[in-house]
Amino acid sequence: MSTPSSLVGCRAKIVDMLHSPARTRAVDNWLLGRRGTVVGVLRNGTLALVEVDGKPDEMPGGVRRWPVHWDDLHVQTVQPAPQERRTTYQLGLSHTERDAVHHAVPANQEISLCGKSVHPLPVLGWSLSFLPTAKRACPTCVHLIERGS
Numbered sequence: 533m534s535t536p537s538s539l540v541g542c543r544a545k546i547v548d549m550l551h552s553p554a555r556t557r558a559v560d561n562w563l564l565g566r567r568g569t570v571v572g573v574l575r576n577g578t579l580a581l582v583e584v585d586g587k588p589d590e591m592p593g594g595v596r597r598w599p600v601h602w603d604d605l606h607v608q609t610v611q612p613a614p615q616e617r618r619t620t621y622q623l624g625l626s627h628t629e630r631d632a633v634h635h636a637v638p639a640n641q642e643i644s645l646c647g648k649s650v651h652p653l654p655v656l657g658w659s660l661s662f663l664p665t666a667k668r669a670c671p672t673c674v675h676l677i678e679r680g681s
């Protein structure tokens with residue numbers, strides 16, 4: 533079982549609204565089924581702070597980050613290799629096709645570590661982190677990260 537703080541950065545889907553704080557439950561109709569990213573841990577680890585996907589002006593009251601109980605979330609954890617640390621690189625794609633290679637991109641840039649011109653995911657923008665363990669991770673980018681660490 534992962535500790536809550538290790539889940540920061542994971543993608544999550546809001547699947548239930550049984551245990552979350554009242555102010556979150558008040559907009560359960562809107563939040564249920566939404567996806568987002570765990571951006572923090574609240575109340576000694578009992579709650580996740582979830583940044584919901586979408587534009588701020590679509591959010592109830594313009595609020596994008598909601599405290600959600602872990603039991604109300606389906607968190608997509610990746611099984612990290614023992615020595616793996618979270619990278620600070622964003623995920624960039626070299627093509628828009630389905631089999632596009634995943635490249636590591638430094639924050640706020642559009643050139644990957646290996647020198648390719650890359651694009652964010654069309655739907656999610658630059659919100660995803662590069663995962664060296666991903667199936668289509670660019671070997672050159674992975675190598676450069678490992679060498680730089």
Ligand SMILES: [Zn+2]
Nearest residue numbers: 635646670673
């Ligand atoms: Zn690359």
